Structure formats: C-alpha cells, structure tokens
Amino acid sequence: MRLLLFSLLLLLPAAAQAQLRDQARPNILYILIDNWGWGDIGVQGGSIPTPEIDQLAADGLRLTNFNVENQCTPTRSAIMTGRLPIRSGTHRVTYGQPYGMAPWEFTLAELLNETGYDTALLGKWHLGDVEGRLPTDQGFDYWYGIRNTTDEAGYSSTPQYDPEIVPQPFIWEADAGSAPRKVAPFDLDSRRQIDREIIERAEAYLADPARAEAPFFLMTALTQIHPPLGTHPDFANVSGHGLYSDIITELDANIGRILAALDEAGLADDTIVILTGDNGAVTDGIGGGSNGPWRAGFTGYEGGLRTPAMVRWPGTIEAGRVSDEIFAALDWMPTLATLAGAPELVPDDRPIDGLDASDFLTGASETSPREHVVVFIGDDLFSVKWRSFKIHLKTAEDLYAPVQEYLFPPVYDVAQDPGEENNLMKFTLFAHSWVYVPLGRIVGELTESFTAHPNIPPGAEFEGYPEE
C-alpha cells in the first residue's frame, strides 16, 4: 500500500506533491507566552493594543476556555507529555532539588521527531536542569534558551546572593547528541535581550531551506511576561502607559515578526500556528497583567486556568471561529499526533490524560471531547471544572496567600459567574449538591488511575517507565 502511494506521487507535479505532504504532515509552530493573562489581548478586552495577536485570532480558531496548569513547569509538562504533571513529578516548580521530566517520559517533540519532523525549542524549558533532562534529551534536535525560570535573571542583583551557594545562571544552546554549551550569563541585562535573540533565531530557522525538506515542530517559548519585568531597549517607553504595556507591545511585535517570517518563507499555509500562555498573569504587586473577568491567577480559579489561546491552519481551520468548549494544555499531544498523521505513536503503556481534539479543531465536530479539567496545585487537588461548574476543595486567594481547605466545597457556575463569587451551595441551600456527583465520579476515577499507575516522585531516576 505504501509502495503504491509512492508510485502515484511520482506522477504528480512538485507543487501538488508538496501540498499532499503538508496536508498529511503540517508544520507546527507553537508560540508559548510566559504568565499571560486572559485579558491581556485586545480581542479579549485588553486595554493595550495587540494588533498582531488579534489578527492571528481572526485568521483561525480562538479558544476562550483553554485550560492550563497553574505554573510554568506543570503546564509545559502537560503540553509535552499529555499527562497530568502529578503523574510524572513535574507538578510543581522546585528550587535546589532534583526535578524535571524523567527520561522515560515520551514527549510531543519525541513523537514528532520520530515521525520525521525537525524539532527545535527556542526559549524557556523548565522541565529539567541537568544533562539527560534537557530539551535535546527529550526530542528536540536543537535548543537555545534557559533551563529554568526567568526568576534566575534577578538572582545576581539580589542583596546577599552568593554564587557559591547558588551558581550564576546561564543561557544555553544544545544540539541533540552533543553536550550543551553556555552562551552567556543570564542576568537582568540579558533578560531584556533574550526574546529578541529567540525571535532572530526563529526567523533564521524558518528561512532555512531545510524547512522545505521535512516538516518541522518549532516551539518558541518566549520569556515575556515573566518577572523580572523588563523590555528590550527598543521597546522602553514605547506605549506611554508604563512597563507592563511596553512589554505587551514588545510581545505583540515579536509574535508579528515570527508570523511574518513564516509568510516570507512561504510556509504559512502548511503550518499549524498555536499561540497560548502557560498560566495566568501576575495581577497584583508590581505584576500588572489582567486575567479578564476571571478570578485570581496561580490558584484553582479561572484566572489561573484560562489563558489566551488560538490556532491558525489556513484552509483547514475556519477563520474567525470562536469556541468556549473546554480544551486543555494536556490535549495538544494526542491532538497534534493525529494532525501529524501519527496517532499510533501516542504511548499506550501509561495513562494519557489528554484527549484527541483534532476533529474539534478542524471543525469536523463543534464540540470538544473534554467535559472537565482537574486542577492540581502541588500535591493537592484544588478544584474541578465540570461543564460550566467549578467545585473548589481548597482555596488560596492569590499567589502569595496560604491555602485553606473547605469543609463544604463551594460550587460556582463560571458561565454565569466568572468571578467565582456566588457559591451556589449557599444560595440554593445545597440543592446544587447534585453537582458533587459527577465531581465525585471524576475524583474516584482519578484515584483509581493513581492507584493502578502510581505517581512518580519529582526527580525520579528510573531507567524506563515503571511497570505496574
């Protein structure tokens, strides 16, 4: 059968061949933004103009109910593995302790690489900071960027910082199969420059004639808008509305530059472009982002779960489509596996929590396959969203507040009550306790799965995926 297909291709003109190949195996460009508030884009009510982002949304599908994990590391893990980060010990940001995605986790990059994609990560990783756990160990042919969090850029400017205790962080570069190389110290100065470096490398990558030879998976994991806040000098004071606005302006321009480079290379029609955040914005203190109508970032509330998300695929995804169907960062891995024509490469020896939403994305189905998301923060199940109902088992009012546990979990209907302020259990005197039933079922099934497939602790050093 494969031989027959090959023979037929020989009879087609080159352009048609390319189109056939690209429809089967589209390029994938994932632009990931750090700490991005749902309300920080113009089309979702943001006060700072984001023309490039708004245009991208207009050209594809805008997901208004895209759900991430609550921090950098778990969201990036969810995108890469399609698995709840708590399963793989990547469910929290750790400092000074062994951490990272175990070598036996099978990533989206590995999957695409295995089916013939060229793969590159430009920017932040945050899924391991030792050799064996770097991007080039997990399926990326090339990586330029930082191993951990952008926080590190501020270390050397902190009083009492001691490089003997905590080494000076660096920007790194690596090719698969070779040792990583230090590029430059990562400090407040290079922090302002790094997104420009990422963009220029993305432009070079897209302009490379090699892009015509094989499909590619390029992830540009920009470091904006994560603290320490700062813009490239070219964007200092451009907005006239302060630093945060300057950063959003820089971000929008940078996204425009990547998309322009894709156009110039003639690749736009053959490329699925995904643009999302990794978690909600820091809205208090010297943060300044907006989570739109949603409550409190970095918690179990919608402000920490929902982040801007859009997907463009000319000719396949209808332009201007907007959907409030539930979609999760977990879903990219099985969804993109199908869109890349390799669903059989999704592992079946471990639980995959992501759902294949390819029919939903292409428009073959109006509804996504996902009806719920579970919100773990660290080891604890904070909340569960089921349809439009949110149930909170634990709560923290904001990023800096301590966690509290409910005796009687409140139920909110986020479709009516985006601020999660009106506890239906209180106003209907427990008439809404029927919502506890599907919640209980979700938690019960999860518990069964965790029992059958025990979670792996952070920093685990197993050689292969542990047998049951």
Added chain:
Amino acid sequence: MRLLLFSLLLLLPAAAQAQLRDQARPNILYILIDNWGWGDIGVQGGSIPTPEIDQLAADGLRLTNFNVENQCTPTRSAIMTGRLPIRSGTHRVTYGQPYGMAPWEFTLAELLNETGYDTALLGKWHLGDVEGRLPTDQGFDYWYGIRNTTDEAGYSSTPQYDPEIVPQPFIWEADAGSAPRKVAPFDLDSRRQIDREIIERAEAYLADPARAEAPFFLMTALTQIHPPLGTHPDFANVSGHGLYSDIITELDANIGRILAALDEAGLADDTIVILTGDNGAVTDGIGGGSNGPWRAGFTGYEGGLRTPAMVRWPGTIEAGRVSDEIFAALDWMPTLATLAGAPELVPDDRPIDGLDASDFLTGASETSPREHVVVFIGDDLFSVKWRSFKIHLKTAEDLYAPVQEYLFPPVYDVAQDPGEENNLMKFTLFAHSWVYVPLGRIVGELTESFTAHPNIPPGAEFEGYPEE
C-alpha cells in the same frame, strides 16, 4: 598513660586537683523556663525588671538567636537527645495517647551519667508518663517534679472534671532503679508552690558535700510561666503590674536563689550555667508575655523559635559577650558532650541533628557551626531559617489559628524584618527565589535522612534503636 597522670595528681594539693578535674569535666546547671518570651527579660527590652537574669547574661554569653522547637515536649526532647523530635515521636504534645521518649533514645543525662556525672532533674519532664519512660529511666539519678504539662494542675478545678475518666495528676519523686513515688496531688494550689519546692531542692542539692566528689548535671525545669498562671503566695501583687509581672518577678528571684546557692557552695567557677526557655511566650489571651520584636509564638515564626538564652562559665566564656549566631536546642547534647570531655559517647548509630558548638561557646570560634534550623510543628515542616532568611511553607497566625499552606512560600529577611511582614518574593517578584535553592537542599538532605532512618512513631515500643 592514665596511670602516669594519676601518679602526678597525687603530688598536687587538693585545690589544684579539683581545678584540673573541673576544667576537664565542669558541672552543668541547666535552668529551663517554661513558655518564656524573648522580650521577657530586661536586657532584651522587657518592661518587668529581671536584675538576676540580666546579671547572669552580663557575666557570660547571651545568645540572641537561640532556637527551640515550638512546644514543651519537642524542645525538651531536642535538648535531651540532640535529635529532631520528629525522628523519635516526641514532636508533639499528646493527651491520653501513648507518648514519650522511647527507652532506646540516648539522652544527655545518660551520656553525662555514663561519664561519671551525678544527674538530677528538678521539675517538669513531659517526655513520658509511664514507668520505663520517666527521667530516672533516661539517665537521671534523681527526679522530683511533674510527668506532663502544667495544664494538669487546672484539671481538678474545671467544671465536670471526672477523675474516673482522667486520673488526678500528681507531683512525683523517684530515684534511679526504684519505683516513682507520689508526693502530692498537682492542683492549682500546689501549682503555686512547686517552683519554690524545686528551688529548695536545688539549694539542698548544691549544698550537699557529695557535689565536691563528682561533677554534676542539674536540670531545674521550672514550671513558670506556663498556664495555669499563678505565683507563690510570697509574690502575689509584688510587682504592682499584675499577675504576669508578679510571675516574672518570682522567676527572676528564683533564678537568683539558685545562682546564690551555687556561689555559696563554692561551685560557681566550675559550673557551666545555662538558662533558656523551651518555647516562646503566650502573648495573647490570658498570657501576656512578650516575644520582643519577633512575630507570633507557637508557630513557625521567630516569636515561637527564639527564646532567651545565656551561658556562663567563668574563666572560659568571656563575660558580656553577645552573639546573634544561630544556635539550637539540638546543639546542647553534642556541645556539652565535648565540654564534659566525652564526645565519643554521642551515639553514631542514629542521626544526630545537633552540632558541636563548643568552640563557638568557648570563643575559640566567633561563628557557630549552624547555618539553618528547620521548624516542624507536629508532622509538618512549617518553615526553614537559613542565615537570616526565613521561608514559610505553612503558617498559623497564632496559637489558636488554623494551619494554612502556601502555594508560593514567602521569604523574609529576619535581620531586616523581625516581624516577618515583608515577603521578599512579592517585592522583588521572585528575584529572591534563589533562596529556595539552599532551602531545597536542606529539605532534600532531610528527606534523604528520613528515608535512610525512618522516623519512629509516637509511643513506639521498640526494644532497641531500630536497624536501618
């Protein structure tokens, strides 16, 4: 060699012989105060005069960064064993459940007793209330006092108290090798008298000619300032500023009486005098103590960790020295083992968390060997202090408040911010997250140690220290 030394000693006059012996094996007098706030002494800003205590501080080394556990039982366990109380099941105060230090824990009293010291405990124990777990089972030749907490004195005055359900508590007396004897019921009346009884027994002990024959370890564990609050009738209304002031006045006078007895017996120059609290003061409700500038007692905050501490050893410890180096209750056991000339008796078959700070105490070193303390409350790690940084994983605002857990642990610099109010993570937007690295390392090493040497549950009945 030993024989030769003995021969030489025969040639020396008796006084010189005594001095030689005492320098090698000084007496140790540990005066332990119950619930003592850092700010409850004059020299640390207390409003109630404490002339005897201030004089003791002036004559020796005052430790302004002396760290205890957060409750009576764990601090007493730490002093006795040099081990984190969570290792030995003595990390919380329990009522009506098996508890106490297991017989195979090796105490400071056992160590000193084994190397020839006479050992006596006058006062509160709180490390076991059954035969086999009393002070005379754990290295003390003699004990007079209460088995548990001073709380018990209030039982019989409580409406609906039923001695059939909870037996009437007693004051006890015991000699090693004999069964303990009931001295008197412990109630609100004897509660007011018991510290006087302790003082008089200490005076008799110090005046006993047997003290010249062997070095001694006397621990006077006074019951003040623990609730139920009350003074000896001689001190009722002496201060003119209420009950708490009366109690502090009594306490200061009692400490003066012990020191005077030491002087009168001619033992002051040969005796290391240690005076500390066991945890911070109860500052709210009917308490009334002061934790000085430090936040909230009985928590992971400095108000619960720091308590007054001073050490006098004429001729060895420089008078008037004050140090803010970190020192922990855990450190007494290995430190005093060295000062008593028997460091080899510190067990090497179990983890000892205390550090030998003898060089720091004697002035051979300006710095203590300790850079951090970990603060467990019950089973939970609440906070870690590393250098002047404090990191809180869990919090409780005061003694009566529920426990909360942080999503993003705050970091305070207690040198700049004794009230632990300014979360550096918030004000520097995570630039201080490098402080998480040494924290993570400390927690990681502790976890490894707990894995290699599993913690023993409260009330465990092992015959010997469990093998790994």
